[in-house]
Amino acid sequence: MQKTALVTGAARGIGLATTKLMLDRGWHVAMLDRDSDELEIASAGLHGATPFSCDVSIQSRVEETIPAILDKFGRLDAVVNNAGVAHFGPMENTDFQAWRTVMETNLDGVFLVSQATVPALKQTRGSIVNIASISGLRASTLRVAYGTSKAAVIHLTKQQAAELGEFGVRANCVCPGPVRTKLAMAVHSQDIIDAYHDAIPLNRYGSEQEIAEVIAFLCSEQASYVTGQIIASDGGFESTGIGLPSLRN
Numbered sequence: 001m002q003k004t005a006l007v008t009g010a011a012r013g014i015g016l017a018t019t020k021l022m023l024d025r026g027w028h029v030a031m032l033d034r035d036s037d038e039l040e041i042a043s044a045g046l047h048g049a050t051p052f053s054c055d056v057s058i059q060s061r062v063e064e065t066i067p068a069i070l071d072k073f074g075r076l077d078a079v080v081n082n083a084g085v086a087h088f089g090p091m092e093n094t095d096f097q098a099w100r101t102v103m104e105t106n107l108d109g110v111f112l113v114s115q116a117t118v119p120a121l122k123q124t125r126g127s128i129v130n131i132a133s134i135s136g137l138r139a140s141t142l143r144v145a146y147g148t149s150k151a152a153v154i155h156l157t158k159q160q161a162a163e164l165g166e167f168g169v170r171a172n173c174v175c176p177g178p179v180r181t182k183l184a185m186a187v188h189s190q191d192i193i194d195a196y197h198d199a200i201p202l203n204r205y206g207s208e209q210e211i212a213e214v215i216a217f218l219c220s221e222q223a224s225y226v227t228g229q230i231i232a233s234d235g236g237f238e239s240t241g242i243g244l245p246s247l248r249n
């Protein structure tokens with residue numbers, strides 16, 4: 001039987017690139033997103049993919065949708081918790097609703113989808129890949145909610161790995177550096193883009209495809225002894241400390 005992956009936030013960006021790569025590698029993909037219109041357009045013509053409209057931050061919707069996915073495919077071998085939202089602002093201007101909006105999707109959504117899919121993953125000895133961010137590894141200005149939500153996802157991944165290992169279920173986390181998606185472009189000005197290029201050892205943004213490759217590897221049999229790992233796909237940004245431009249060659 002063909003393996004099935006659930007990808008959340010699959011209507012565009014990193015989630016859509018991951019969907020296409022997994023399909024190319026012979027997986028079935030349940031594409032989940034709350035943007036039904038974009039999801040319909042994105043999934044049209046993708047053989048082996050089925051769209052599921054669902055908001056991962058709403059417990060009742062998640063609890064209805066996961067059984068529908070299992071009805072359709074009969075199994076679940078990988079869950080990619082990719083749906084995310086970004087909010088950039090100083091601490092004093094981040095009102096509680098903005099904080100909650102970020103936490104609801106970025107953290108609660110990962111918890112809810114993982115919890116609802118664990119029984120199916122135990123049956124296949126499958127795996128979870130959570131998408132955090134470089135912002136969860138390196139603190140920065142303007143990311144009090146976003147960075148904290150992603151740091152929490154990193155620890156949640158370790159909790160999942162610790163608890164699910166004895167059932168043969170792996171859990172890993174990918175931390176992308178900047179990628180030119182709708183999410184990033186909504187909060188990255190030209191100034192921010194230039195500063196990133198300057199601070200990242202590879203001197204550029206990553207592509208959706210480059211992030212998808214790491215996700216697909218972690219879902220695959222090739223990663224069968226890898227669990228509890230936090231892998232930055234970030235052009236070297238996380239590894240740098242004193243990266244002053246004036247200290248370069």
Ligand SMILES: NC(=O)c1ccc[n+]([C@@H]2O[C@H](COP(=O)([O-])OP(=O)(O)OC[C@H]3O[C@@H](n4cnc5c(N)ncnc54)[C@H](O)[C@@H]3O)[C@@H](O)[C@H]2O)c1
Binds near residue numbers: 011015034054056
């Ligand atoms: N693009 C970057 O620079 C970057 C960097 C680091 C981490 N990330 C992370 O990568 C992931 C994907 O981001 P992207 O850049 O592809 O963003 P994107 O905005 O292009 O795509 C995100 C998708 O998630 C969906 N989504 C958002 N909230 C949802 C919810 N509650 N329920 C269901 N679907 C929901 C959106 O509708 C959208 O289709 C996010 O978790 C993001 O935080 C992105």
